[in-house]
Amino acid sequence: MKRAYNFNAGPAALPLEVLKKAQEEWLDFNGTGMNVMELSHRSKDYEAVHNKAIALLRKLLSISDDYEILFLQGGASTQFSMIPMNLLNKDKVGHYVLTGSWSEKALKEAKKVGQTAVLASGKENNYQTIPTLDKIELQDDAAYLHITSNNTIFGTQWKTFPEVSGAPLIADMSSDILCKPIDVNKFGLIYAGAQKNLGPSGVTVVIIRKDLIGQAPEAIPTMLDYKTHSGNNSLYNTPPTLAIYLLSLVLEHVDSLGGLSVMEKMNEEKANVLYDVIDGSNGFYKGHATPDSRSTMNVTFTLQSDEATAAFLAQAKELGFIGLAGHRSVGGCRASIYNAVPLEHVQKLAEFMKSFQSSY
Incomplete structure (x- = not known):
């Protein structure tokens, strides 16, 4: 499975x-x-x-x-x-x-x-x-x-x-x-x-x-x-x-x-993977939170249009990514990367975000 x-x-x-x-x-x-x-x-x-x-x-x-x-x-x-x-x-x-x-x-x-x-x-x-x-x-x-x-x-x-x-x-x-x-x-x-x-x-x-x-x-x-x-x-x-x-x-x-100090390092690494994609996208992806307030648990971002967002979410679903739609008050997308979300899954999402940008 x-x-x-x-x-x-x-x-x-x-x-x-x-x-x-x-x-x-x-x-x-x-x-x-x-x-x-x-x-x-x-x-x-x-x-x-x-x-x-x-x-x-x-x-x-x-x-x-x-x-x-x-x-x-x-x-x-x-x-x-x-x-x-x-x-x-x-x-x-x-x-x-x-x-x-x-x-x-x-x-x-x-x-x-x-x-x-x-x-x-x-x-x-x-x-x-x-x-x-x-x-x-x-x-x-x-x-x-x-x-x-x-x-x-x-x-x-x-x-x-x-x-x-x-x-x-x-x-x-x-x-x-x-x-x-x-x-x-x-x-x-x-x-x-x-x-x-x-x-x-x-x-x-x-x-x-x-x-x-x-x-x-x-x-x-x-x-x-x-x-x-x-x-x-x-x-x-x-x-x-x-x-x-x-x-x-x-x-x-x-x-x-190893406790919470280990969890902190793991969570920061996962968050950085996604924020690096957002920051390096030349505005294709735009983070909602200002950099000094960014969450390591919930990465929120928008795309350039509703059409782009719909296409992004549709392709993501086909590839097995679940729960990426943002809340209606913010729109766009949200990746919740709590403790139990593996780094490998976050890396897969980052790869998809890059490939989607290059092909859209």
């Missing part, structure tokens, strides 16, 4: 080694005679999977004991509401930096809960660049500062994170968590839907500083209170066991490769 050249934005490619390991254990996990998704979430066999995933996340991201790691459901979109419901108390203000569609959606949900303010925005230039923010001193009424670390639709990414004082920094890292080492201690809360770099869809990882847990008002629904999940090791109700199992295999795979 020939594997597709999978450049989907999410759900996205999973490491082939992970898929093979899951296939081997599909009918009989750990001698149980059952698939992982058939196990009781209260069983010792599943508990070992659950705790291994937590331990590997702590190791790979160097997460201290000052933080809880939660496995939740509802995707990052539920966190857009859950964060303000827990942290945006009366007379406080939730601050947001707008760098794309997902940060806009996060702000929209927070407005339903309490007071908000936009600290900075790149909307005027159609989110081509990340605002320059170095040191930020928030006022006493600030509840938090929220950013989106990588913007899948626009192909931009924070290269360095701002130093924030006065309130915790919160980041939606759904599309670039595990792509490089980060200093978790800079953040009060990090959240990420798994379906891009962590594993399959269905589980959302929340890394939250312990002092931020327990601040929710009493009226908050039980399942939307971080305290509910932190007090039960994310097992208050039935978790997405299969997704967490696959997440643990992905983490094991990343660890076996």
